[in-house]
Amino acid sequence: MAHVPVLLDEVLAAIRPREGGLYVDGTFGAGGYTRAVLGVEGARVLGIDRDPTARPAADAMKRAWPKQFAFAEGPFSLMEDVIERAGSSGVDGIMLDLGVSSMQIDEAERGFSFQKEGPLDMRMSRTGPSAADAVNHLSIEELTAVFRVYGEEKRARRAAQFIASAREDEPITTTLRLADIVSRAVGGKPGRVHPATRVFQALRILVNDELGELIRGLGAAERVLKPAGVLAVVTFHSLEDRIVKTFLRARAGLEGRGSRHAPDIQPGPAPSFSLLSKKAVEASEAEVDANPRARSARLRAAARTTNPAWPAEDSGLPGVPAYSRLLELTS
Numbered sequence: 448m449a450h451v452p453v454l455l456d457e458v459l460a461a462i463r464p465r466e467g468g469l470y471v472d473g474t475f476g477a478g479g480y481t482r483a484v485l486g487v488e489g490a491r492v493l494g495i496d497r498d499p500t501a502r503p504a505a506d507a508m509k510r511a512w513p514k515q516f517a518f519a520e521g522p523f524s525l526m527e528d529v530i531e532r533a534g535s536s537g538v539d540g541i542m543l544d545l546g547v548s549s550m551q552i553d554e555a556e557r558g559f560s561f562q563k564e565g566p567l568d569m570r571m572s573r574t575g576p577s578a579a580d581a582v583n584h585l586s587i588e589e590l591t592a593v594f595r596v597y598g599e600e601k602r603a604r605r606a607a608q609f610i611a612s613a614r615e616d617e618p619i620t621t622t623l624r625l626a627d628i629v630s631r632a633v634g635g636k637p638g639r640v641h642p643a644t645r646v647f648q649a650l651r652i653l654v655n656d657e658l659g660e661l662i663r664g665l666g667a668a669e670r671v672l673k674p675a676g677v678l679a680v681v682t683f684h685s686l687e688d689r690i691v692k693t694f695l696r697a698r699a700g701l702e703g704r705g706s707r708h709a710p711d712i713q714p715g716p717a718p719s720f721s722l723l724s725k726k727a728v729e730a731s732e733a734e735v736d737a738n739p740r741a742r743s744a745r746l747r748a749a750a751r752t753t754n755p756a757w758p759a760e761d762s763g764l765p766g767v768p769a770y771s772r773l774l775e776l777t778s
C-alpha cells in the first residue's frame with residue numbers, strides 16, 4: 448500500500464514553505480511531505496531517511512527537482528552533518544513524521560507486523576541488532592522493563608517469562624511465533640486490539656532506539672533552525688508525544704525546572720522556541736475516515752526564537768534504558 452501522508456495540510460500550515468527557503472524532511476518515507484514543499488516555487492528540501500528502501504522514491508524526487516532536492520540516508524539525529532554537507536549553516540523548517548511507513552509495515556520480510564509471517568527483524572536501517580536479538584538475548588528483567596516502558600504493557604513480566612521459557616526450546620526468530628507466545632501470555636478479548644500489539648511496539652522502539660533518536664533529533668533541530676524557522680513533529684503514541692511536548696514546553700519557558708537536588712523552580716535559559724499552539728493538533732474526522740493511521744497522530748509545532756539553543760543536558764527528558772545494553776550483548 449502506498450504511504451498516505453498524515454496531517455499534511457496541518458504540517459504545511461505550520462512550516463509555511465516559501466521561495467528560497469530550505470527545509471529538512473527528517474523522515475522522508477515515500478516523500479509525501481517533501482513533494483508538497485517542493486510544490487512551492489523555489490523552496491528547497493533536504494530529505495533524510497535511515498531506511499535504504501526509501502532511496503528509489505528519493506531518486507525519483509531528485510530527477511523531478513534536481514536543483515531543489517537532495518537526499519541523505521541516515522538517522523535524522525545527524526541532520527547537522529547533512530545540512531553542513533549541503534553547504535548550509537541553518538534551515539527554515541524541519542518536519543518529523545515519526546514511526547514506520549505503510550510500506551515498512553506491509554512488507555512481511557521487514558518483520559514489523561504481528562499479522563504476517565516474517566523474520567523477527569524490525570530494523571528500519573537494516574543494520575544493528577534485530578528484534579530477534581532482543582528477545583533471545585535480553586534477561587527477563589530487561590525484557591520486562593522494555594515491554595513496560597516502551598509498550599506500556601501491563602502484563603510485561605508474564606510476556607517476558609513466556610518468551611524466556613519458549614526460547615529455551617529453540618530461538619525465537621519469526622513474527623508469528625513471537626505473536627503466538629505473547630498472545631498466550633497476555634491474553635485479551637476477541638475483537639479488541641491484538642494482544643501482541645504493545646510488545647511489538649516496544650521491540651520496534653527498542654531496536655530502532657526511537658526515543659533516543661527523537662531526543663537527539665529535537666536537540667539537533669533546535670541548533671540548526673534559523674530564527675522564526677519552524678519545527679513540526681507528528682507522533683503516533685503517547686511516549687513520543689510526551690517527549691515532544693515536554694521538550695517544546697520547557698524550551699518555550701512554560702515548564703519550571705526543579706530537581707531533586709534543588710527543588711525550587713529554577714529559571715531556565717531564555718526561551719529558544721515559541722509554541723504555535725498550546726494543544727497538539729489532531730487529524731479531522733474526515734482524515735481519520737480516509738486514513739485510519741491518522742487516528743493517533745498528534746502534531747506539535749514551534750517557531751525558533753533568536754535566543755541560543757539550550758545546552759543538551761538541560762532537556763529534562765526521561766532516561767531511555769536498554770538500547771546500549773542490546774548493542775553490548777550482540778557486538
Ligand SMILES: C[S@@+](CC[C@H](N)C(=O)[O-])C[C@H]1O[C@@H](n2cnc3c(N)ncnc32)[C@H](O)[C@@H]1O
Binds near residue numbers: 478
Ligand atoms: C511515517 S513514515 C514518513 C512518511 C512521510 N512523511 C511521507 O509522507 O511519505 C516514517 C519514515 O521515517 C523513517 N524514520 C523513522 N525514524 C527515523 C530516524 N530516526 N531517522 C531517519 N529516518 C527515520 C522511517 O524509515 C520511515 O520511512
